[in-house]
Amino acid sequence: MGQYVNSLFFGLLLLLILLVVGPGEIFASQNLSGQWLHNKSKGQEATDQQRVNYSFSLSQGLTELMKLSESFRYSQGRNEGVITESYDPSLGLTLDNYLFSFDLDGRVSQRKNSSSANTQSSAWQSSWSSKWNKPFWPTLRLSYSEDYRKDDRSPSVVDTESYDESANIGWDLKYCQFNYNFDLSDTTNNVRQTNQQNTNHMARLVTDQTFLDNKLRLGASQQFGLNTSASSAAVGSGGTADIKQVISQVLAGTDDTPLISSVGELTSKSFLRDGNTETPGDVFTDGSEPPPLNIAFAVDYNEVDLIYLYTDEDEAANVAAFTFDLYTSVNGTDWVLNTANLTVLSPSCLYNSAERRFEFTVSSLQTRWLKFVVTSSSAAVQVDFTEIEIYDEVLSSASTVTLDKKQTSMGTDINLGYTFSPAMSVSYAFSMNSSDLYSGLTSEQSSHSGQLRWQPFDFLNSSLALSQSQDKSGNSPESVGRNYSLNIGSVLLPTLNMDFGLTRTENYDDGVLQNVSQGVGISTSAQLYPDLGGRLALNYSDSKNENDSSSSKSYDTTLNLTARLVPRMTASFNGSYRQAHATTTSDSMDATFSVNWRKSDMLSLNAGVGQSWADSVMVNRTLSLSAFLAATSKIQTSLGYNYGKTSDQITQGYNFFMSWKLSNHFDFQGNASFSDTGIEKTWQMAGRVFARFSTQ
Structure with missing residues (x-):
């Protein structure tokens, strides 16, 4: 059914193009890049990775109001004898006038893997x-959209189809604004014989006036808000x-x-729950932990027995480096x-190459929040995450289990x-906010907050805030x-600022x-001399x-100094001291000093040293050039050099990078690094070649 629908879509779109094609403006571009990566560790065999990427895009104005866009992407990678290929053609039509705009897009994607199954997906x-x-x-x-995905195994391990339809109404009534949104999504997994249909309604009335x-x-x-969920699944051989x-x-x-978790440390990533396991966002690992x-x-509070975390590519060759911690809240x-x-x-974690996902049992x-913390990951490649799913294992003696749930807010x-x-x-x-959750439980939250701002003089400002x-x-x-909280800020002199704050929290x-x-x-900030500025902060909690x-x-003291030694040379010093009293008393201190010399637009040099102490004992010393x-x-x-020393280890590293614009169309990038x-x-060692062409 999916192949028939998509073939019909592309056929109708191509027919429309032939009927309306005209002498409009045409813009075309293509990009070609190649990458080679070589790794060698003492006592281990060397590994090589190669990747080639090619993309072509074409944009054509069919009429003044109609535009056609085509693109094609190809990628091939080789890693330890495993060859992966992907083909991604797409086609789009846009109609834009003063009454409405209309967009029609379609794509087909094929992924080949020499060590596992090939997959094909299509969507419009x-x-x-x-x-x-x-x-x-x-x-x-x-x-409205439809999406299909299937592999070439016999029998298939991957065979899904889904559709989504939505409608939105916005109404500006001068003194208030009304918005209503409807969304219906339906996903069927033909292999696991499951179906999930979610229907969401949301109405909102907003006003904001001044008098x-x-x-x-x-x-x-x-x-x-009113959300309904209808789920059905075939009962497996284990009775679940x-x-x-x-x-x-x-x-x-x-x-x-x-x-x-403090406010703002973690940000919303809705693409990880939109049902699209193909498209990555900005959630990834690259081996740079910490911070994790x-x-x-x-x-x-829905009951959770299985958690699936999807990756953009098949990462079977890299998952051994991953370690997760699971938290509840x-x-x-x-x-x-x-x-x-x-x-x-671990017995409760595995990686499914066919589905490109981590599976956790x-x-x-049954809680409100779950959290994965990636404490270690692969440094060889960047691993992008695309989706996260949770499942409840239901025992049943029937052949199929069907559950209908409703949530209001x-x-x-x-x-x-x-x-x-x-x-x-x-x-x-x-x-x-109050909600009757899918789990049958209720949730209620409320908050009050007030703030008074007062600036009695030009050099003095204050604020008092209360919240519950x-x-x-x-x-x-x-x-x-x-x-x-109480905050007082003052500008004592044109070159001297001071801030004072008090906070109290009760739970x-x-x-x-x-x-x-x-x-x-x-906190005090001062311009001590025309070329010397500093900041001193004292905190107690x-x-x-x-x-x-x-x-x-705990007591904290921080000092920052920045000086311009000569017109093209700056130096900075950062120092901090902390003393903590709990069951035991501990103290720590950090100091760093750095110099930057920008000799000219062609040459700049940087140097930095740092040292850390804990309980009066040196724990870390660093040098970077x-x-x-x-x-x-x-x-x-x-060119760079790094040196680090701890109580039981010394590490050194060198790195080199070069970028060369060979011509208007070709670029080369190369880098090399060594660590001991x-x-x-x-x-x-790694090398990349990029080629870009565009015509109009």
């Missing part, structure tokens, strides 16, 4: 959007069926404190380690602000957090105080756990 999508600009006229957007000559500001929004569960949110980023990659996903901020050191050698986890936001004078203003915000948040989700205790569970923390900080009466204190030389406008080179850890010596 269309969208229509209104462009009229009339008062009180709603804006409309409609879209009293813009002194009073009032904003409010009301949102309602795998039912796919909904992930409501995915966050990712690098964080070296996995037990606590964190992938957190909200499961909203009821609030997405405080985490508990569930399972450590998950590898492909967990023991009926309601959200209210109110914002108030009043400006008494240019020197004083006050603001207040209220938010409340409440969370009652599932069977977890009701948690309440209160935060208080409660079911009305019982759990912990309290507070802190005070002073303490916390107490009311459950076990444990407490801790680098030089950049632009011999000509077309040739650029860099005292235990192992490794060197690596």
Whole structure:
């Protein structure tokens, strides 16, 4: 069915092209790149990797309102005797006028692998959007897409088909804005004999107005959501069926404190839950841990037995270097380690080459959030992640299991602000959200926050902020957090700034105080001389756990100095000292010094040294030297040396890089590196050639 639909699509599109093709503008471009990578470690055989990429794109104006776009991508890679190839042609048609815009796109992708199955995927999508600009006229957007994927095994291991349809209405009613969104997705796995259909409705009403000559500001929004999920799966030989569960949110980023996630450390990555396992985003590993990659996903108390983490390419040759830690959380901020050191050698983790995914087996986890922390990964290649899925294993004596679930949500936001004078203003915000989750449990969150800003003099400003948040989700205790802060900033002199801050945080569970923390900080920035600037920061914090009466204190001091020694040479010094008191007392100190000399636009030199101490004992010493030389406008080179010493190891490394623009169409890049850890010596060489052509 999938092949028939796609053949029909491309046939109709080609027929349309033949009917309307005209003497419009044509723009074409093509790119060719080649890469060679050589690795050699002491006592091990050398490895070579080669990759060739070619792409061609063509854009043609058929008429003034219609444009045709074609592209073709080819890639071939060789790694330790395994040859991979991919072909990706695509075709698109765009119609744009003053009333609406219409897009029709289609693609076919074929991947070949000499050591495993070949796969073929195809997809097409269309969208229509209104462009009229009339008062009180709603804006409309409609879209539809289909996607198919199959391998050449007999019987197939991969055979899926899906479709998605959506509609959106936006309506500006002058004093308020209304938005409604509908989305229906349906995915069928013909191998596993599963089907999942999700239907989502969301309506939102928003207003934001000012009164009293813009002194009073009032904003409010009301949102309602209704989501339904219908899942069916065939019961396997073990008497279980795998039912796919909904992930409501995915966050990712690098964080070296996995037990606590601060606001902004992890950002939303919706592409990891959009059902597309082919297209990567910006979530990847490259062996540069720490800080490790964190992938957190909200499961909203659905029971989870299986977790699948998809990769962009078949990474069977690199997965042995991966280690995962699995964490759980009821609030997405405080985490508990569930399972450590998950590898492909663990009984609960494996890598499926046919599906290009890590498969984790967990023991009926039921929590609000789950998180993977990648503590180690392959340094040989960049591994991109494309999708994450969760499943519930359901026992049944029937041949098929069918589950229907519904989730509703309601959200209210109110914002108030009043400006008494240019020197004083006050603001207040209220938010409340309640949900009946797919799991059958309820979730309620609310928050209040207020802030007073006062600037009595031009050289003095202050702010006082108070906030409280409440969370009652599932069977977890009701948690309440209160935060208080006072900040005072002053410009004592044109060359001297000072900031002072006080903070206090209290956390409660079911009305019982759990912990309290507070802190005070002073920061001073000064321009000491025309070519010398500095910053000094002093911080103190303490916390107490009311459950076990444990407490801790810490003192932090940071000093930064930057000086311009001569017009083309700058030097900087950074030093910090920290003392912590808990069950034991510890202290640490870091100091770094660096110099940059930009002799000319052709030559620059950099040098840096650093040292760290813990409890008055040296734990790390570093030295780095680098030089950049632009011999000509077309040739650029860099050379670097790194030295590191710890209490039990000395490491050294050299690196070289060259970029050469051979012509207007050809570029060459080469790099080489050598490292010596005292235990192992490794060197690596890589070369890349790029070719680019474009015509119009």
